[in-house]
Amino acid sequence: MTPKHILIVEDERPIREMIAFGLKRAGFEVREAEDSRAARSALADRRPDLILVDWMLPDTSGLELTRSLKRERDTRDLPIIMLTARAAESDKVAGLDGGADDYLTKPFSPRELLARVNALLRRTAGQDETEAVGHGALLLDRAGHRVSAAGRPVPLGPTEYRLLEFFMLHPDRVYSREQLLDRVWGGNVYVEERTIDVHIRRLRKALEGYDCDQYVQTVRGAGYRFSARVEA
Amino acid sequence: MTPKHILIVEDERPIREMIAFGLKRAGFEVREAEDSRAARSALADRRPDLILVDWMLPDTSGLELTRSLKRERDTRDLPIIMLTARAAESDKVAGLDGGADDYLTKPFSPRELLARVNALLRRTAGQDETEAVGHGALLLDRAGHRVSAAGRPVPLGPTEYRLLEFFMLHPDRVYSREQLLDRVWGGNVYVEERTIDVHIRRLRKALEGYDCDQYVQTVRGAGYRFSARVEA
């Protein structure tokens, strides 16, 4: 199974590295950010499975970061554990609930951290762990990276697979080319927006023989949408 | 997620740039204006999510700007934070009387500014997060950029969609052609006012087959109105 990816947002480098070490040791993939800006950048680059946010950050407070992440639709369901300084302040934090899914009061042991991380991952599992997604005649097997239409296998290139996977996980919603670049290609990558068109074309072509190309719909002036609801 | 857009109206350049720097760092998009005139122009060009107005400005006072913004229907719901110099309580009161949603007394820390900005944005959020709007038989799915009437999909061009979207978000209210150009087309675009008529016509035509064209109503001498209440 793919190792879980965890983003640590913490300005104090020793603490951050200690946490990272413990998590890596436990088999997680870890990415570090020292402030909210770096966190944003990391998020744009790759979507983690869980985020650890220090309550106190140099730029925006971790509380604000958490709030804004919970406010935005794209990041709303990312599990967040907030790291608070002392018990004294944890009351305050409790009062200023920013929407974090769990809290951890410093100092904490690596064991405790791991326990919370695993617990939260377990609790929020099943959302993106979906092993198979189906829409219309299409079936996407995430575990096997396979796509089939009405039982027959559909050959897809890597990019087309990821594109279709994203679409099938977020159906009936229009995504701009910019959004698709962020979510499918991973932000911080400069790719011409028109390139999306080409991959859409390739995806459609692949689905053509199965009468499913109509699921990939163009919304002029807005972007593209995947929908098994085929309308005029 | 689109970064929030903030307009700063402040004549003292160092202060203005300092504020802008802090906000940009926090991930906001920032536009600067040195007086009310520039602010008006910026507003016409792009509608910000929040405005910071200095109390003291060279031309019109910031207070006047705030008052007039709060007086006009188009800008009434734009959240405004007023920046006052170290001042007496009377100033604060006056600022609030002008309709500012919050005020901040100089000198203030970047942290405090950010806290206020985020708080106000949070408070006023939820307006444009509406994902679906329904009026009468019409249903507009903003996420999917789809419109349906009594279940049947309605094909619309980009401009007609935006027009209908605006109307459905602001129903039962008359909008002049000028207002529609500002809000739907986005100001600072020179388009003949009569062009509105044509798009209204196109929108009506699209809704015709669904018996919903009557929702788009002409108010002679004033403009147009959307209403599911069909009056004689």
Add this chain to the structure above:
DNA sequence: TTGCCTTGTCATGGATCTGTCATACACCAT
């Protein structure tokens, strides 16, 4: 290395959209 697959970019062509005009129509006051 060669050969195959994948990927990003470009140029072209086609489809749709958009703003404007000219004309016809509706409403209102005189």
Add this chain to the structure above:
DNA sequence: ATGGTGTATGACAGATCCATGACAAGGCAA
């Protein structure tokens, strides 16, 4: 009725956006 003002409608040419095929660079395995 009559003119004046404001709106509806159809047509149109330019602008915009998207689909598509071709192509070169890079990766990877044989």
